[in-house]
Every structure is written in structure tokens, then in C-alpha cells.
């Protein structure tokens with residue numbers, strides 16, 4: 586994995602080390618394996634620490650792996666580097682994969698992640714702002730992360746800074762009025778150094794969106810288009826594909842924010858949990874875990 590680490594150090598200057606073609610071909614495999622590894626860690630640590638938002642965390646694994654191991658520019662050894670791309674994780678209750686990745690990168694101390702949700706760690710179940718740990722904004726009360734991300738992106742442009750801001754939001758969260766006010770502002774002011782990624786797992790807390798407020802599964806796309814956006818829809822559990830889509834968004838301007846709607850499965854990875862509403866906040870029992878995994882076949 587040594588040579589891959591060189592390639593995936595996205596903060597290397599463009600003229601960085603010469604990359605062997607076979608190493609490039611391994612990129613897709615690397616991202617898929619990394620996603621498996623992060624899923625393992627999320628499941629293991631959250632069950633051990635009795636932290637219940639496992640399912641909403643599992644739906645975000647692949648998009649976060651694509652961002653942190655391929656797309657985003659940042660310096661693991663200098664988390665406060667001014668030029669770093671920002672990630673605002675708006676659906677703050679599902680932050681366990683983000684913790685696992687930041688710990689894997691050495692940004693978050695391993696002890697903090699290992700003990701999260703217990704008195705031995707400063708990391709809580711929902712996100713608190715700790716930029717020194719790579720956590721850019723406090724989120725958990727839904728509907729607040731995107732407005733903050735719009736502010737960061739707008740501010741960057743205003744100050745002539747080159748970083749890109751990403752925001753991960755839930756599809757249920759997209760029912761919050763503040764999300765639309767933020768998008769309206771971003772469209773009106775041409776904030777195109779921003780990418781909103783919607784974790785479209787079709788569930789909000791304990792029920793399906795269409796059984797709560799949405800009329801049908803295309804409601805979100807219609808609303809986004811109505812606000813002047815051009816959402817790109819893509820599979821949410823294939824990290825190499827997500828990396829391509831997100832890199833394109835990061836590196837192109839378009840006069841309006843980029844929106845990627847990632848079609849995901851809540852609880853992705855554990856058979857007992859996938860698409861099962863009661864697992865929004867619930868630790869699986871031993872016998873449920875015995876049903877097995879749906880990943881790891883890469």
C-alpha cells in the first residue's frame with residue numbers, strides 16, 4: 586500500500602512523484618477496500634461504545650472515502666491549513682464514518698475516536714465544531730450545516746481564497762426551510778465553489794420520506810431544479826464513481842452550486858439494518874449481526 590499512499594496524498598504539488606500506470610489502475614480498488622475498512626471500523630467501534638446512529642453513518646461511508654482519499658485538498662499534518670477544502674457534515678447525527686476517516690488520517694487522535702460517545706473522549710454522538718480535529722462545524726440540529734457551508738464558500742470567494750466547500754446533508758434534512766433559503770442565496774449570488782452532496786437514503790429517522798412529507802421519490806430533484814440547480818444523480822455506494830463526480834464538481838465552475846444526489850441505502854453493509862427504519866438509532870443484537878454483511882466482496 587506504500588506507493589498508493591503517495592498517489593493518494595492529494596495535497597502533493599501537481600508536479601509530485603511520478604506515478605506508475607499500474608498504481609493509477611489500483612485507485613479504484615484502493616477506494617473500495619478503504620470503504621470496506623471504514624465500514625468495519627464504524628460497526629466495531631459504535632457497537633462497542635453503544636452509539637446508536639450506525640445506519641445513518643453507514644450510508645455516508647463511500648462518499649466520505651471518495652472525498653478524503655481522493656478529491657479534497659487538505660493536509661493531515663496541518664489540519665488548520667488555511668487553503669484546506671472544507672467539509673460541513675450537516676446531518677451531524679450520522680458522523681461516525683467521518684470520525685473513523687479522520688482518525689485513519691491521523692487528524693483525529695486514535696484515542697478520541699476509540700472512546701467516542703463515552704466519558705473517555707471529547708467526541709459526542711453529534712458533531713461539535715473542532716477544526717483542529719477536522720470538524721469544521723457543529724451540526725446535529727438539522728438544517729444548519731448547509732447555511733454555514735454557503736457562508737464559508739461565499740466568504741472564500743469574497744476573500745479570493747481557492748478552497749472548495751463540500752456539504753453532506755440528509756434527504757430528510759432537505760425538508761428544512763433553512764436549507765432552501767441557503768440554496769436560494771447561493772444561486773442568487775453564483776456560489777459555485779460549493780458542492781452539496783445529498784445522502785438520498787429515502788429514510789428520515791423512523792420512516793420513509795414518502796410516508797412523511799414527500800409526495801414521491803422525485804420530489805427532491807424537482808425542487809432542486811425549481812431553485813435553478815442542476816443536480817447530478819449517482820450511485821452512492823461506489824467510491825470510485827463518486828470520486829469522479831465529486832472531482833468534476835470541485836474542479837469546475839458553473840455559476841450555481843453543484844449538487845450531487847447520491848442514491849444510498851441506510852444501514853448499508855449490515856443485512857439486518859439495510860432499509861429498516863427502526864435502525865435509525867439502534868444497536869444491533871448478536872443474532873441480528875449473525876445475518877451477515879453485504880460488503881467485503883471487492
Ligand SMILES: Cc1ncc(C[n+]2csc(CCOP(=O)(O)OP(=O)(O)O)c2C)c(N)n1
Nearest residue numbers: 641678725726727755756757758788789790
Ligand atoms: C431540527 C431537527 N429536527 C429533528 C431532528 C431529529 N432527527 C434526527 S435525525 C432525523 C432524521 C433525518 O433524516 P435524514 O436527514 O434523511 O438523515 P438520515 O438519518 O436518513 O441519514 C431527525 C428528524 C433534529 N436532529 N433536528
Ligand SMILES: [Mg+2]
Nearest residue numbers: 756757788789
Ligand atoms: Mg435520509
